[in-house]
Amino acid sequence: MTKTNPGNFFEDFTVGQVIEHATPRTVTEGDRALYGALYPTRFAIPSSATFAASVGLEPHPVEELIGFHIAFGKTVPDVSLNAVANLGYAECRFHRPIHPGDTLRTRSEVIGLKENSNGKTGVVYVRSTCTDAAGATVIDWCRWVMVNKRNLDAPTPDPVVPQLASAVAAADLIIPEGLDFTAYDESAGGEPHRWDDYEVGEKIDHVDGVTLTDAEHMLATRLWQNTAKVHFNTEARPDGQRLIYGGHIISMARALSFNGLANAQLIAAINGGAHTAPAFAGDTVYAWSEVLDKAETSVPSVGALRLRLVATKGRDESMTLRGDDGKYAAGVLLDLDLWALCPR
Amino acid sequence: MTKTNPGNFFEDFTVGQVIEHATPRTVTEGDRALYGALYPTRFAIPSSATFAASVGLEPHPVEELIGFHIAFGKTVPDVSLNAVANLGYAECRFHRPIHPGDTLRTRSEVIGLKENSNGKTGVVYVRSTCTDAAGATVIDWCRWVMVNKRNLDAPTPDPVVPQLASAVAAADLIIPEGLDFTAYDESAGGEPHRWDDYEVGEKIDHVDGVTLTDAEHMLATRLWQNTAKVHFNTEARPDGQRLIYGGHIISMARALSFNGLANAQLIAAINGGAHTAPAFAGDTVYAWSEVLDKAETSVPSVGALRLRLVATKGRDESMTLRGDDGKYAAGVLLDLDLWALCPR
């Protein structure tokens, strides 16, 4: 009997199956520092304990994406080790801020299965839930991945395709307990623009670019205990390149979006996302955003902005998402749809 | 109206103007660890809480340069985003040790302006002050930068050139409260040489060299939230190289100086400094020091050494600062003038 983990193949999943993922992980101040070294983030809440306390957040939260990457990484050995492609995300909500000292675990429930017509692969849908040491939900989200079959003769399961919301409803956004932007300090925040200053349809070119290196994306991806071998091993792909973890591009784009969205302080939800092209060391990543929607929240000082956050290889000042053919424009790496919380 | 930060151009500055820089930043133990991973530092005070306590410093301070880089980084988006060159530093004093938990902010006052005769650029002089959460000064310093004009027809301001001290007077050095080297442990410190063992005019070749990589200097520069795009983006310069943040060279040279100056434990002031040539990945950095001056301090066990710290590309055992033409010798990257505190 082999003792190493071969990962699950398509026929290993059944609808309703619950997988407890390994290796609970305690968040530390070291994660905050490394995140700041890896991404050019300057959002005032995760940067400053004093600022966070001034808007009602104590203890000092880390970036939501630290939590997301840790929670996501745990699912890789069980869900996507034999994946061909990460197809999408939906219904991701952040239930509370994450602090150093929190210990995060993740479990996933299989909520859908659909074999592809080629008989070689299938799509697996999971809802994953990240919990704290007390068992309370910290983050939950759905994703679907295309996974290889081990045995091409394995029977085809009845297709189950879950209905997933195209976006988290504004009314379902969870505002962190105590959050109050009434006394918001714009000079500390970095920009004067508030919720009222953004209009639906507005696009923002975030200007700055970062050229990627192999050492940095490997440091990041390991930090989240993500084990997908294509990120680390030049012998794992025919081209000898290390494929960069899609979450690295998400964090890079989010950090770059500070320039123009400095006050979009907190991510409350991720409505959907697609990694539309691979990224490699040497690529220079830029970002632009589009305001998709706006909503009031249960807290009068807190507004929600629904944003499309797009990462591109090379700067596209035209901010073109798709070509005339409806396909993603050349250079688009990431198309992410999220809700951010912003002072009104 | 664009929402992104275009930075200030020469004509945007006025003498007396005060700029509150964005993004307060809380120092953490993660910063200490990353600093130790990025630079070969072995000074006993920032390395060991026990050693620090034995010389009267509790809680455990981090390297002064962590504070300097954080404080400096905050000024970049407002002061030097459109800078052509960082011309110099003066009158930098460290007012107290910096600890994990400190939240640092910086504000700058414009103290001088002088348009260049070409009409395209001008020199901006600022005095920057980094404060803690209670508003007390932690570090202050002056620097002057050459900044582009946006509009070449903008009127020329009356020239104001501040008188800056060529060095902080020894009597103005601030000795950290409680610092006492009476029971100094040389074997822990790493070398037997004390203040009395150094002579004015003495030069020390610090022997060791470090070859720079892009991943490392970008990690460092991001950690300080420095946004100057030339450090991160190969598309920002015609040569496709990433220019290394001058502060990275300062920290590298300071760390290398341990070998010969292990007991020059604390930096009390930076009298001046010039980044005399650019550095790039692949360069191997060495350092040498010259003792410029010595002074007693208000604490009998604590002496001050005024040191010229020189970083070079390639080792220069001759320790030549300038050629016969008075210009910096080839290979000199940094000429820094500082006061360090040392056991007597």
Next chain:
Amino acid sequence: MTKTNPGNFFEDFTVGQVIEHATPRTVTEGDRALYGALYPTRFAIPSSATFAASVGLEPHPVEELIGFHIAFGKTVPDVSLNAVANLGYAECRFHRPIHPGDTLRTRSEVIGLKENSNGKTGVVYVRSTCTDAAGATVIDWCRWVMVNKRNLDAPTPDPVVPQLASAVAAADLIIPEGLDFTAYDESAGGEPHRWDDYEVGEKIDHVDGVTLTDAEHMLATRLWQNTAKVHFNTEARPDGQRLIYGGHIISMARALSFNGLANAQLIAAINGGAHTAPAFAGDTVYAWSEVLDKAETSVPSVGALRLRLVATKGRDESMTLRGDDGKYAAGVLLDLDLWALCPR
């Protein structure tokens, strides 16, 4: 008198000599985070404070190898700065778990000397002891290195070659106080295999590989304050390559061994080790293990596995240690012999 450290040469050592190494070093949560960024480790105890507490370990320990690398690094400036080769380790025991807040020092006693017949070098044997702030032993180990003579005419000392155990006896393993695997959570640990599931002679191919970069091994080696110049300086070797610190390969192999040995949670001892070939950036490191021995311990729920941990350049599914000629097989980088603690 030169103020820089030339290191010790063979004739500077005498049997019985005790060297107090410089720079005590406080472990922090930043070290834990960096270790997790540098190596693909997922062992549940160092990853999760909650898991650690559930097996009786509070406060939250870091990986034993963090302690080993820190303790080892301190010896380099005094013991191996002029070493030609690191020949071996023996009798390394971890006396207690290491936590953030611990301040580590190391001292070494010279326990053997043997000049080589060429008259140019000799072997120095040291027993090094790492202690905490209270002076209690945390780790101790022996190593022997081949060191250059400064003066070829220096007299040849009487040869003293210490008798070192080929392995730490199982009865001498120190079980961390409070450790109890009775309520061990396998789903958190990552694999179902326990002590009873491993058989002496069994080999495990750990499957995964990591391609090395210069930035990462330098970050690691600096973090441990290891000053050997060949790791950092492309001008220090004729081939212009940076030789990777052997401890980087140890940590990489240990982390890779999670896949198949996830429950070999703690390293109790290192019986011996050899760095059998140099490693450089671009090499892809894999690992395999062989179960050499098994033993019960003083704690009924805790078993000990004696493991040979082998790192290779390129994957060797045949898991061949030596060729027919008795020499290490091509591609073997590390042959490490250790005792690990595992739930029964």
